[in-house]
Amino acid sequence: MGRWLTGLFVLVVAGCGYRPARFHDAPPVTDARDDRPIAIPRKTAFVEAFYMSDVFLRRPVVDALDAERFPYARDVNALDEVPRSSWYSPLALEPGVFEQQYASDGPPRGRVRLEARGGSFVVTDARGKAYRLIGDHASLPEVDTAAALIASRLVRALGYLTPETWWVEPAALGLPRSAGPKSDRWVAVRWPVGVPLGPTDMTYPRDDDPNDRVPHRDRRTLRALGVLAAWLDLRELGPSRLVDAYDGLPGRGHVKHFVVGLHDALGAGSLGPSTPRRSAAGPVEGDALANLVTLGLARPRPSGGEPAQSLRVFRAQVDARHRLAHPYEPVDRLLPSDGYWLAKRMIRIPPKLIERIVREARFTDPGLEHHVLHALDARRRTLASYWFARVTPCEVDSLSGRTLVSSDVALKAGLESPTDTRYRVAFLGEDGKELAPPRTLQPAEGELEVPVPELDRDYVVVQLTAIRRGAPAPRAMEAHLKADGPNLKLLGVRH
């Protein structure tokens, strides 16, 4: 027994050091090539009872019994970016170019054929493309339609696939207004795209799609949806928000993964009529443990006052630890590097593009337009500040001989001040041992130049740790370098 315990102690102590990852000497992958032709996979059924049992019962118990730390995202390349794939396909962010690229199919064209399906309306245009019509509820004007138009474009600007959403006038479609949604405003959502395959599994890859190789819970694109949900005030992810569709002719197409249901965005989902039936207990306020101990009798009452019946419900204040109504496994495994990635993309969207997107909603009240614009900007800055503070938000710009040039995204975005910022620079071998004494450097004009000393190693990890107002960031940025004659080449980046 004593020997066994000693062995265990040695095992634990032996694992106490940090050893960085090691990258292959290969170009970074910029296209995941997960669009190879496959047969149409089967449709995924959604059974609410099974889903709820899974997210509220099985997973909390199983996760509590799993001591492994969450792994680094598996859908990122060596430069810590998500390559183009059936999940993520970024567009140019210059306003004019973005609008062209967003309009892949464009709005419905020509006269349409209308089908009413269980309370929803689907039109098929002269090209055979299907669109779902959405209107506003009578008591909530300019809510669902505006949310769908704005959120669809913002989600697409972040690189996610989402159905195009367009203003439509009934007369232009050859329809009387009475034929579709009972609303003064209609939008057409390009859906279904191809063959709908049901909800995207939040945990595992599809077993009938050979292109789908990364466990979904370890996809950065899905983990980072928690940040997107916070920005756009989406209360739900999961089966109502992520769906698969087969795009292409049978046997020649592949599966794409879409973010849908964005008429719930910008807080619209919290307004009555568009919200599905609530639990009998309603939205339960307060901490679960406090509710348990006090027998529910000291539970805080729901926040008073009638909620605004417009998109003024979309507030400028946001809690960076946005809570979803239902647990979503990839978001539960969100690492700082994943949150940083989305925050970085969010902050890159030019204000001019956001202005043009919000203008698309055609609010009749200019004050409401201003409110939404202000809230979008304030929320993304809050979220970016939060996630940039969880890592060292530096990117490698270039390598010049043996000098690494890096820029700080937080400084560029004006979220931090250069005068408050220093960087601790360490040089590690692939075994994690320091190869040279660490230094402290200061940024110059938002950039940091790091001369890498001559070291007797082929593989060097340059570790940058931001120090703001004297406090080091919780995580360092690592640039993995390999000797290339007298110069260095970059093999990988980690945050």
Add this chain to the structure above:
Amino acid sequence: MVALLGARSAAAEPDADVTGVARDESEPGDPARRFANVLLYVPRATTEIVFITTGTAAGLIEEEQVVPRIDDMLNPDEGEVRIFPTAFMETGSSFNVGARVIGRADGVATTARVGYGGAHDQVAESRLRLGFRAPLPVALSLEALHDERSSIGYLGLGQEPERDSRNRFRPGAPSRSASYRELRERFIFGAGLRPAADTELFASSSLTRRHLFDPPSAADTLSEVFEPGSVPGSSALVQTAYSELALRVDTRETRAGPAPGFLFEGYAGRGAGVGASSHEFVRAGGRVAGFFQLLHPGNVLSPKLVLDGLETLEGPIPFVELPRQPDFRGFDTRRDYVSAVASLDYRWAIARYVAARAFADVATVAPRVDALSLDALRYDAGFGFDLYSRTAPLGSVAVSGGPDGAKLILYFGVSSSFGDRQHRS
């Protein structure tokens, strides 16, 4: 020389890893975490198996409400067929494994299940439900069950069987508690109607055949514990045809989470022996419960009273037809002609889909209604948690305890005590 980043790039080879990582990083404590994970493998895997194999699947079809509400029928899940492995363990029986197949299509739901727990512990069941929404919600159901249980306890009649003179224990019997093996076949046809949003009417007929045997390996058989011939129906084939009318009014918005409202259920039915079985009886009873909100929505106090009775028209009545007490959350070990169970539950929502529950039950049985008394009441109390969705209960874990001992109640999906009333008899 300036190396511009992004100048080198590549598309992934088919099936290649896009990360470019040759070896993952290792953080302090990783070996200890891996070691802990090895230790936690068994409980983790067990949880996974228990989850997959429980009544979650049953919850898809065995809803407490017999007749679906109109809005449930307007939004049927699209056609689907699912196969679930099943496993369960009950006190006093062996581990049972099997499979359940569930199919749903517009208006039709069907399920079949088989389970095996040993040579004398098996179950096979098939159910079919047809639903129609117009002009009123109507459901027709048909089911067949075959099961065998190797060891079922029987203490005798009455609240205190050892002191009840109707029980003729053999002198020198090894125990005052007998057990028997039962082989059961049951067919039920039911028709339900929902004439109003909160009201269900249900008519059902069943044919049940029970073969009672001594358990394969036990000394405390019925014939060892009781005088031969003193327990009607023992060591015999009991066949009963039974028809019943039931009415249920339930004003709660949902039966999932804590919701205020009122529940009344009443039933009456007539049963008669078939073939060599020559018994005949009338069964009647009901339950009434109130669900009262305390201070906030989500806090519900609910008193409940359940009465079941059986009147002999032609006897003797096989003991297996006498009322039991499935509503008593302690040990359901008493049978007699009249049963009463009263309970008080307090449920309070602690999170959106989780409620805590504290409860207490008292139970008694008697040969007649006027013989019911508060003497020798059996009681138990407990505490647990319920998990539910917007529309259906999903699972429950609770501990109850009383003078007879403690009991862990655990299920995923809808408890087997739900369903139409005949399943509870």
